[in-house]
Amino acid sequence: MTASRTAWLPRLVVAPSFLVGFLFIYGLIAWNGWLSVSASRLLPNYGFVGFAQYAALFESERFHVALTNMAIFGTLFIGGAMAIGLLLAVLLDQKIRAEGVLRTVYLYPMAISFIVTGTAWKWMLNPGLGLEHLMRQWGFESFTFDWLVDPDKAIYCIAIAGVWQSAGFVMALFLAGLRGIDDSIIKAAQVDGASLPRIYLRIVIPSLRPVFFSTLMVVSHLAIKSFDLVMALTAGGPGFATDLPATFMYAMAFSRGQIGLGAASATVMLATVAAIVVPYLYSELRTKR
Amino acid sequence: MTRFTWHRLVLWSVLLLFAAWFLAPLYVMIATSLKDMEQVRTGNILSWPTSPTFDAWAKAWGTACTGTDCGGLQPFFMNSVLMVLPAVAVSTSIGAINGYVLSKWRFRGSETMFAMLLFGVFMPMQVVLLPMSQVLGWLGIASSIWGLILVHVVAGIPSTTLFFRNYYVGLPDELIKAAMLDGAGFWRIFTRIVLPLSTPILVVTLIWQFTNIWNDFLYGVVFSGADSKPITVGLNNLSNTSSSVKEYNVDMAAALIAALPTLFIYAVAGKYFVRGLTAGAVKG
Numbered sequence: 001m002t003a004s005r006t007a008w009l010p011r012l013v014v015a016p017s018f019l020v021g022f023l024f025i026y027g028l029i030a031w032n033g034w035l036s037v038s039a040s041r042l043l044p045n046y047g048f049v050g051f052a053q054y055a056a057l058f059e060s061e062r063f064h065v066a067l068t069n070m071a072i073f074g075t076l077f078i079g080g081a082m083a084i085g086l087l088l089a090v091l092l093d094q095k096i097r098a099e100g101v102l103r104t105v106y107l108y109p110m111a112i113s114f115i116v117t118g119t120a121w122k123w124m125l126n127p128g129l130g131l132e133h134l135m136r137q138w139g140f141e142s143f144t145f146d147w148l149v150d151p152d153k154a155i156y157c158i159a160i161a162g163v164w165q166s167a168g169f170v171m172a173l174f175l176a177g178l179r180g181i182d183d184s185i186i187k188a189a190q191v192d193g194a195s196l197p198r199i200y201l202r203i204v205i206p207s208l209r210p211v212f213f214s215t216l217m218v219v220s221h222l223a224i225k226s227f228d229l230v231m232a233l234t235a236g237g238p239g240f241a242t243d244l245p246a247t248f249m250y251a252m253a254f255s256r257g258q259i260g261l262g263a264a265s266a267t268v269m270l271a272t273v274a275a276i277v278v279p280y281l282y283s284e285l286r287t288k289r
Numbered sequence: 290m291t292r293f294t295w296h297r298l299v300l301w302s303v304l305l306l307f308a309a310w311f312l313a314p315l316y317v318m319i320a321t322s323l324k325d326m327e328q329v330r331t332g333n334i335l336s337w338p339t340s341p342t343f344d345a346w347a348k349a350w351g352t353a354c355t356g357t358d359c360g361g362l363q364p365f366f367m368n369s370v371l372m373v374l375p376a377v378a379v380s381t382s383i384g385a386i387n388g389y390v391l392s393k394w395r396f397r398g399s400e401t402m403f404a405m406l407l408f409g410v411f412m413p414m415q416v417v418l419l420p421m422s423q424v425l426g427w428l429g430i431a432s433s434i435w436g437l438i439l440v441h442v443v444a445g446i447p448s449t450t451l452f453f454r455n456y457y458v459g460l461p462d463e464l465i466k467a468a469m470l471d472g473a474g475f476w477r478i479f480t481r482i483v484l485p486l487s488t489p490i491l492v493v494t495l496i497w498q499f500t501n502i503w504n505d506f507l508y509g510v511v512f513s514g515a516d517s518k519p520i521t522v523g524l525n526n527l528s529n530t531s532s533s534v535k536e537y538n539v540d541m542a543a544a545l546i547a548a549l550p551t552l553f554i555y556a557v558a559g560k561y562f563v564r565g566l567t568a569g570a571v572k573g
Contacts, residue, residue, distance in 0.1 A: 009475045010394035017383045024417065024443045025409045031420035044423065058361055063558060074301055084307070091304055104559055105308045108315075111562060115521040119544040120314045123321065123537050124334055134333040166547035168311065169566060176567050181411035196296075196548045225413045228506040231362055249415045259419060266415040277411040283390040285404050 029270065035263035042257035053215065053264040063265065068244040069155050074223045074242060076156070080163035081219055085170025090200060092093060092171070093178045103175070106168035118232020121161040122148065151241035155235050162229055166222065177211030214273055217280045221273050225249065245269050310558055321540035322346060345538035349546055353539050355526040362543050364516075365523025369503060372434050372519055376441035377498040383442070384449020384494060385487065388488065389479055392457035393465050403454065411448035417444075418511050426511060432514025440512055441502045449494050456463055456490035457483065489561070496558055496563035500551045520547045 036054070038049040057063050067261055084184065092099055124130050127146040135143035145152035163180060181204060190201045227246035234242045243251070245265055253262025317334045324332065332339070351361040381411040421440060422431065429438040457570050460483065468478045509519040518526075525549045528540045555562050 009398055010390040013475075014387050014390045016404065017387060020443055021406055021446045022410060024421075025406070025412065025447075028417040028420040028424075029412075032416045038525065044419075086305060089303075091300055094300060096300075096304065102304055102308055103563075104310050106553065107559070107563060108555055110566060111500055111559075113506065113521050113550045113551070115504075115506050115525050116544045116548045117314070119524060119540055120318050122528065123540060124317055126537075129329060129537065131335055134335060145291075148550075149354040162387065163319055164311070164314070172563050172566055221403065221411050221413075225415075226573075227415075228521070231510075234527070235529065237409045246413070246415055249418075253419055263419055266413070266418070270416045273411060273413050274408075275410070281407055281411075283406060284409075285400075 032263050032266055035259060036267045038260055040259035044259060053260040057261055057264045062240050062243060063248055065066045065240060066248040067247050069242060069244055070256055072155050075161050076159035077162045077223050078219050080168045081160065081170045086164065086174050088171040089174035089178055091112065106171055109165045114220050114228035115232045117161055117165050118229050122233050125157050133229055136145060149238055151238045154238065161233060162226065166219065173207065173215045173264040174211060177208045181207055220276050224269060224273055240244055248257060301568050309450025318541045318545055321538050322545055324538050325477060325532065326534065326538060330352060345542040349539045349542035353527055353543065354530055355523055356530060362520065362523050362527065362546055364499065365518055365520045368434060368517055369520040372437050373499060373502045376438045376502050377495060380442045380445035380449050380498055382455045383446055387450040388457050389483055391454045405451060406447045410451060414444065414507055422512060432517060434517045437510050437517060440508050445498055449498065452494045453490060455568065460486060492558065492561045493565045493568065496554055496562050499554065503551050
């Protein structure tokens with residue numbers, strides 16, 4: 001009895017949740033793909049229109065703004081978070097007495113919602129009573145900081161708040177990697193007379209390569225999925241100057257009555273994330289065996 | 290170490306400078322939330338309130354306007370509590386059982402299924418929004434807390450499964466084999482042997498799911514109705530409600546109210562939260 005039971009029981013137990021999970025992931029991806037080649041506007045309409053929605057998408061000025069913003073925001077967000085995160089991890093690895101406290105401080109933004117972060121930074125960066133007001137009270141009478149309402153500069157505010165939120169996360173990932181490095185290698189190099197910065201540049205950081213790639217992958221997909229922060233900080237404004245693909249998709253699908261266009265932009269996002277994540281997952285699962 | 294005092298000075302300055310940068314927004318939020326609007330105008334973002342008051346907190350909780358509705362954040366907070374508790378409990382339980390099977394009862398194809406499920410951790414959720422709102426409509430739970438709970442449970446299964454599976458892989462197989470020789474079956478081994486050893490990963494997963502679901506905005510804004518909006522949507526509506534005078538003190542109090550539950554958990558169990566963060570990215 002046990003032999004036959006052990007054969008089917010585990011499969012039966014996981015079957016419902018896997019079925020629902022696969023339907024949710026792959027079923028809905030396919031369905032969304034179907035919507036993206038349909039004539040849907042305000043309501044789903046399954047008349048096939050080929051790639052017309054994609055053509056319209058790439059002709060849309062607003063989507064071009066979203067893609068340009070994605071490039072600016074992505075570069076600054078990924079670059080900033082990776083650089084600050086790595087710096088903090090290396091510094092914290094120097095046998096700092098208060099490491100636990102500092103680590104807690106660096107990481108707490110990850111525990112709060114991007115909506116909270118956005119609300120806080122919107123207040124600090126607002127041109128009326130925020131940072132500008134502070135600097136003027138401190139005696140810099142002509143100090144102006146109106147990036148948040150400047151269509152050309154507002155995207156940088158989003159990047160600043162994004163880096164603030166995520167740098168600690170990158171630090172935690174790198175610190176975990178640094179802790180995995182054998183101390184004796186560093187000691188041996190020190191005995192050979194190598195200076196500490198040199199040891200880090202030549203030995204420690206190169207050996208972090210796998211951690212570097214997984215961190216890059218995680219931060220990149222966070223950048224592409226960024227939505228909450230923009231909604232809270234600028235809501236895509238002024239106008240649609242700070243739209244990212246995620247906010248573009250939301251606006252088209254849920255407030256502008258352009259379901260087909262929204263679905264097409266979601267598919268573009270999916271393809272971008274898949275291009276980053278699938279090779280990573282593949283190599284990750286390969287090396288495990 | 291004393292030879293390196295100069296190095297240490299630079300090191301500490303950089304570390305403390307960054308600590309100040311990370312803490313500044315929290316300080317500004319707390320300071321602003323304790324001011325009245327008069328102090329907000331006369332002071333600056335860094336000044337400590339001259340006469341601290343909790344009026345802004347009371348207003349944010351009970352009477353602030355979000356859109357045309359002036360009931361404060363209280364109803365949104367309650368919605369979030371009602372949503373987050375069942376969603377966390379169910380998604381964590383499913384993850385534990387899935388992880389148990391995928392590590393200790395592997396069958397042909399189970400590894401491939403796991404890899405396919407993992408994509409759900411990373412995919413952009415924009416891709417499921419439109420079809421999912423149709424599905425929720427068919428199920429008759431659109432715009433309700435039940436709909437949100439369902440979405441959070443299903444969307445959480447990939448990461449909870451990943452957490453438990455990677456943890457259970459580290460439990461020795463001999464344990465399971467010995468129990469089987471004693472005649473214990475699938476469920477008995479799970480409840481008597483595996484589950485009692487699961488406390489750390491259980492805490493990690495519960496905290497991870499709680500933080501994620503509490504902080505979620507995307508599902509909240511897309512799938513909720515008038516009476517089921519979670520706290521993040523309430524906060525966003527509150528701070529975007531245009532009135533003649535922008536009450537930043539109320540906004541900051543509201544932001545802190547929305548952040549308190551997850552900040553509290555981070556303060557008491559930060560170690561487990563960090564473990565969850567790294568578990569999602571680095572191989573287990």
